[in-house]
Amino acid sequence: MTVHDALTDFHERDWQTTRDGTLRLALVGLGWWTIEKAIPAIAASDHCETAVLVSSSTAKAERVAADVAGEGGEGGGDGVVADRPRGLSYDEFREGDARGEYDAVYVCTPNALHLEYVEAAAEHGKHVLCEKPMEASVERAERMVAACDEHDVRLAVGYRMQTEPAVRRARELVREGAIGDPRFVHGANTQRLLDIFDSPDQWRLDPDLTGYGTSVMDLGVYPINTARFLLDADPVAVQASMQSNHDAFDDVPDEHAAFIVEFDDGTYATCTASQNAHSNTFLEITGTEGTLRLDPAFHMETDLSLTVDGSTVAVEGRQRDQMRELFDYFAHAVLTDEPVSLDGAHGLVDLQAIDAIHRAAEDGERKRLD
């Protein structure tokens, strides 16, 4: 394959076979990500609509619903419009209120709350798109998979890199041999959490809500999962170091983390993740014949370049709304009854790797994954 072929033959939505059909979504958890990223993406999507909003109280959910419908703040109470979402409390959602008004559920709560909403959704017979990482522990993620299996509903994990066109194009290039046999991945995902949110008092730093830790769970999962997707390989062993120094990170072990992931194809990935360093995201794969680089990679904007024989070409495509691509991919798969690459069993592997990374950092011993 030539670079020319890779450019001209590539279709951003290689998975799309129809533009018909709509999936009505209940959005569980109305934090900033849902409001600022998910709801606009769904509004712009081909296959999704926001039907139900679920939050800590009916009143809060209704307030957000009114905003979504573009109603004025105070006068919004009675002005129900055709596409105004329904607002529910978590309790009402669990009890099955309005279950006829949505087909699938998007779960975007703190990690340790995913399970209860996924279980409720499954019991209501609803398909699930759950944010990553899947849950706070491997055991709880396994229960999510079991619940969805039991009720025969789909479970997808929100790995938006897998539906980002630049990443799919990168995978195509790897598959076609543009860099020969992959040998190494370098991946970095760092940000300054305390600058992004007003207060250090937030769930990503609370081990009861985040799980094993913060930087690997929240950020390290990106290079791990993206490497898996690009290599079409799974982790077999890990090594790691981590440390927390800043007071805000007292309750989690990984303010800063570095880890090696060995894949079943022999590739080594060396990764860094931090919630308290300058924002830097890249993923680079070097093979026997070339190097592919995604930089920036993970923060909602992704650029791809390819180096072969000493020449580097920037593979430029239009920037896409990564959440819109994710929602449409999920909805399209549900509507057409096609499998997804980012299902529950797939997500479980990342959590097993993250668990092992934390155990490896604890005792300084390489951990094999079974």
Next chain:
Amino acid sequence: MTVHDALTDFHERDWQTTRDGTLRLALVGLGWWTIEKAIPAIAASDHCETAVLVSSSTAKAERVAADVAGEGGEGGGDGVVADRPRGLSYDEFREGDARGEYDAVYVCTPNALHLEYVEAAAEHGKHVLCEKPMEASVERAERMVAACDEHDVRLAVGYRMQTEPAVRRARELVREGAIGDPRFVHGANTQRLLDIFDSPDQWRLDPDLTGYGTSVMDLGVYPINTARFLLDADPVAVQASMQSNHDAFDDVPDEHAAFIVEFDDGTYATCTASQNAHSNTFLEITGTEGTLRLDPAFHMETDLSLTVDGSTVAVEGRQRDQMRELFDYFAHAVLTDEPVSLDGAHGLVDLQAIDAIHRAAEDGERKRLD
């Protein structure tokens, strides 16, 4: 400090206090590196001249000497010109022939032969610039340091990255806080050895000559040492994985290697090294406030860029002959009796780290450095 200051205040040779003085060098080992890189660099240098050439036989050394002097092949025998180097065999060198004709020795033989020529040089009272890695083992490198101490001669190790202007500028930026407190280093150094040399039958794949292995010794030493130089920090612990699959690498454990180095300032470096992957060299440091990137980094050409607040600036300087900078730095330090950053004790630390990397890969356990 502003980026503007960093650009305008920077002096490529911040170590240079005089342009006077010449060091006469004996070059031991006339492989392609010495002939293609070292001899031209010395010819172009301010402070060095090639006085003596040492090889397996007097005849070979004389042939190269004739070439250096620009004499025709066959008629060269008698045509001694003023700046024609003297040719010696290894035995003649060890015995002290022509010892009045050189002031210092550049050792560029296979790793496991460094010790004997450094010991001979020290016995003749000559200063030494020895290629990296210092020797095939920590124990042999320690003997090199001891020999030079005993005879009160200088021992410098050929870390040409430390005298590369782009790297010195990067160190200046780190020191001045341009990226805040360093947190992570990513470093890669890969090449296809079998494409560079005609035959797999060469010393870098022979454990008797290379030492612990090939990729970490020959290539991994670059990110390790450059990170030390830029961070002004030393390694305290390592973890590693390595593998050899290709037949040519049967006798060495590290056709491909990945490793984590923990530094005494808390920084983590994640590195990859391979003698059998696409040529890729970069070193990137992310701190609390920014990211510095050297790309390409290690193969005789080095470009520097700095990212702060989402903006990246390429810090462009003239490309310099890295070996010329190294030779002049070494000679200038000897002539002015100034210390060098790349002395024997400094080089020993890298070999200790490389030894530990190999031991860590062997049993999968994090190794602390004493």
